[in-house]
Amino acid sequence: MIIPNETRNLVYKYRQWGDVSQIAERADRSVVLIHRAFKDWKASPHVIDAINSFYLEKQPERQAALDRAEEIKSINEQIKTK
Secondary structure, eight states, X not given: OBOOHHHHHHHHHHOOTTHHHHHHHHHTOOHHHHHXXXXXXXXXXXXXXXXXXXXXXHHHHHHHHXXXXXXXXXXXXXXXXX
16 A cells, blocks of 8 residues: 555654654564655555554644754854844
């Protein structure tokens, strides 16, 4: 089954080091299988559900980190222009 675009967008935006092993543990599948799912964008419905649930759970925390990084970037730019 092809991984839906909504799930791909979550992966592209929020993927971090160590996610594959956590998803593999959650899906009770091998790390290699999860790597292959990310590479080919094809997986079983069970694996796709594990990926979705993982990133939906991590989304608020990681979005807050991205927002904070943008805030710091804008502060640094303001300091440079002074």
